[in-house]
Amino acid sequence: MGLLMIFLSGVLFALGLGISGMTQPEKVVSFLNVVGDWNPSLIFVMLGASMTYLTGYVFILKRSKPAFARAFTLPTSRDVDRPLVFGSLLFGLGWGLVGFCPGPALVALATGYDSVLIFLLAMGFGMYSFEVLDSRLKGDPDGGAGLIINS
Amino acid sequence: MEFTLIKPLFGGFLLGLAALSLLFFNGRVAGVSGILGGFLSFRKRDTLWRFAFLAGLVAGGFLLLATFPETLNLNLKSSPPAVMLAGLLVGIGSRMGSGCTSGHGICGIGRLSQRSMIAAVIFLSSGIAAAVSIDLVFGGAI
Numbered sequence: 001m002g003l004l005m006i007f008l009s010g011v012l013f014a015l016g017l018g019i020s021g022m023t024q025p026e027k028v029v030s031f032l033n034v035v036g037d038w039n040p041s042l043i044f045v046m047l048g049a050s051m052t053y054l055t056g057y058v059f060i061l062k063r064s065k066p067a068f069a070r071a072f073t074l075p076t077s078r079d080v081d082r083p084l085v086f087g088s089l090l091f092g093l094g095w096g097l098v099g100f101c102p103g104p105a106l107v108a109l110a111t112g113y114d115s116v117l118i119f120l121l122a123m124g125f126g127m128y129s130f131e132v133l134d135s136r137l138k139g140d141p142d143g144g145a146g147l148i149i150n151s
Numbered sequence: 152m153e154f155t156l157i158k159p160l161f162g163g164f165l166l167g168l169a170a171l172s173l174l175f176f177n178g179r180v181a182g183v184s185g186i187l188g189g190f191l192s193f194r195k196r197d198t199l200w201r202f203a204f205l206a207g208l209v210a211g212g213f214l215l216l217a218t219f220p221e222t223l224n225l226n227l228k229s230s231p232p233a234v235m236l237a238g239l240l241v242g243i244g245s246r247m248g249s250g251c252t253s254g255h256g257i258c259g260i261g262r263l264s265q266r267s268m269i270a271a272v273i274f275l276s277s278g279i280a281a282a283v284s285i286d287l288v289f290g291g292a293i
Contacts, residue, residue: 006177009204011207015214020161020166049167049256053258066174079266083247084248087249092276093240096280107223110209119241122239123242
C-alpha cells in the first residue's frame with residue numbers, strides 16, 4: 001500500500017512536470033535565454049509548486065510520523081559550503097545547455113528518443129561516479145582534503 | 152497571457168501536491184536527483200521506495216504520451232555530444248550540490264531553506280549563463 005502511494009506520487013509528479021511545460025527542453029531553454037525570445041512562464045511553475053509545498057508541509061510535519069514510514073527524513077544541513085555552490089553551478093550549466101533536468105528527463109523516457117537515453121545514461125554515470133568518488137574520499141581521513149568536493 | 156499563466160501555475164500546483172504526498176506517505180523530500188542518486192548507489196537499504204517513485208515518474212511519462220502528447224513534443228535540437236555533456240554536468244552537479252530543480256527548487260524553497268534558496272539562485276544564474284552564451288555565440292542549440 002505504501003509503495004503504491006509512493007508510485008502514485010511519482011505519477012502525479014510526472015503529470016505536474018508535463019502540464020507545467022518542464023518536460024519541453026525548448027521551453028526551458030527559452031526561459032533561461034533571457035536575451036532571446038524570452039518566455040517567463042516557467043517562473044510560475046516554481047512559484048506554484050513551492051507555495052503549495054509551503055502551505056502543506058507544516059500540517060504534515062505536525063503528525064507524529066508519515067503514514068507508511070517510521071519517521072520523517074528531512075535534510076538537516078544548514079551550511080552553505082563549497083560542494084553546494086560548485087555543484088549547483090555545474091548543474092545549472094548542464095540544465096541550460098540542453099534544457100533537461102533529472103525529473104523531466106525520466107518522464108521523457110516514454111518517448112524513446114535517442115537523445116533522452118543518451119542524457120539519462122550520462123546523468124546516471126555522472127551521479128554514480130560522484131557517489132563512488134565522494135564516498136571513497138570521505139572514507140579516507142586525509143583524502144581529498146584540498147579538493148572542492150570534500151571541503 | 153492568461154492561458155500561458157494557468158498551465159505553469161496548475162502544473163506547479165500538481166508538483167507541490169505530489170511532493171506533499173511523498174512527504175505524507177513516506178516522510179521524504181521529493182528531490183529527483185537525490186532519489187535517483189541513492190537508488191544508483193545501491194548502498195542504502197531503501198532502494199524499494201526509490202524505485203517505486205522513479206517508476207511512477209516513468210509511468211507518468213507514458214500516461215502523458217497517451218493523454219497530452221503535446222507535453223512530450225520535445226523538439227530537441229541539441230547534438231548528441233552536447234546532450235551527453237549536459238547529462239554529465241546535471242548528474243555530477245546535482246549530487247555534489249545535494250539537489251536539483253525539484254529538491255532545492257520545490258521542496259527546499261517550500262521549506263524556506265536558506266541553503267536551497269542559494270542553490271536555486273546559483274543554478275538559475277549558471278543556467279541563464281549557459282543558455283544565453285550558447286545563443287549569443289552559436290545562434291541556437293549546439
